[in-house]
Amino acid sequence: MDTGTHIAMGVALGGLALIDPVIASEPLTHKAVISGVLVGSLIPDVDTVLKFRNNAVYIRNHRGITHSMPAVALWPILISGILYWIYPDVNLLHLWLWTFLAVFLHVFVDIFNSYGTQALRPFSHKWVALSVINTFDPIIFALHLIAFGVWWKTGEPVPTMLGLLAILVLYYILRFAMKRAVTHAVEHTVPNAEEIFVAPTMSFFQWRVAASTKEAHYVGRAYGRSVTIYDKFDRLPLPTEEKVVKVAMTDSNMRAFTSFSPTYRWVIDELKDGGYEVRLIDLRYRSKGYYPFVAVVHLDDEYNILNSYTGWIFSEQKLQKKLHIEK
Known part of the structure; x- marks a missing residue:
């Protein structure tokens, strides 16, 4: 997801943390947890600094090791350790648990984009990309803003964030169903396709489409179940012998x-x-x-x-x- 949405998710998690009786009863621990979930919601993207080196290094490594299983385990320890040094009287276990949840949530939601992550490292370097949510989804961001408004109006963060979570789960299920319908439509449009790529856009109903047969590549867009092919290219093997x-x-x-x-x-x-x-x-x-x-x-x-x-x-x-x- 984009940085703004990760921040919004961190704020929402900070509100939801009050469901934990220890955090609700210890203001200092809650203060530390808010810092932990905000930093945890962002820190896996620290590899963005690789852009300053060059694009090749950035493309090969962004959402790689910083989103891996070892990183998901180590980031919360690092963040919690620093915050415990700043706030030595906080409940370290609960601080670590909520910080871990923030880091895990960052990596988890990133796998739903078309870019994906190498979340299975070190067991696999395969990019895990489910391609059902755009990198910036205006509906998801708007739902968070609405929830923050309800929180501010009612002063009830826990039920508000639980409601937001329930709506988001239903929204993700809907996006999976939409992608499946678009994929089926592409299969009918390009019946001999060996490979099909379907990815979301910022528009709720529009999807990017790329399909390959043995002979050609087809590129287009889908609006709902209606698929339009814009370009067709011969599928030729790269002449690696030249x-x-x-x-x-x-x-x-x-x-x-x-x-x-x-x-x-x-x-x-x-x-x-x-x-x-x-x-x-x-x-x-x-x-x-x-x-x-x-x-x-x-x-x-x-x-x-x-x-x-x-x-x-x-x-x-x-x-x-x-x-x-x-x-």
Whole structure:
């Protein structure tokens, strides 16, 4: 989820914590718990700082080890230990329990996005992505704001947050049912599909769609059960035997892209001033006729890598500025 929603969930959890008699009867412990759940709701995303290094490192590692099983166990210990040092009279066990719940909830809700997490590490490095909730879901965020308003008006955090939790559970069940219906619609639209990708958007009824048969990739959108295919691309294997591709695929940006993107097409072009461009284009995130998630490598005539880039880019002009070379 986005940072704002994680913060909102932390605030809601702070209110729900008053269901615990120890916290309700010890104001200092409740104060520490509020700090613990807020920090715990955010700390798994500390790996966002990897963006300052480069996109390849960020793509390969974001929501990786910081969202893993060992991290879910260690973050609450670290946070609770620091808060216990600040507030030595608090109930450490209950502080740890609620902080653990905040960290666990952060990782748990992230698996419902299309990006997903490596929550099963160290047992598996597979990305767990259920693709039923958009990274920012305006309905979920609005439900939290409404609940905070009810809390402020009534002064009753526990029943309010329990009601919010019940509504959210029903909402998630509804989203699973909607995704299943869209998937069935895609199967009818592309009957020979071997792979189907369905992902939510910020619009409640709209879903991104990418499907692959043995011969082609199909990209479109679904509105309810109505599927519209916008683009069709021949499904061709990447010519890994060609030297330009062999060299390009050694680049860290290309390796990061392929570790994350299961559905993409490739393009190899000659550059205007000599050399080559190898481009991989993720087909899952079509937006306004453009495919913004790409990996690009430029090589000279001797197959030396000149520059490369991977990440989200929304115009060809901006991409070429990133590469510092004119095509």
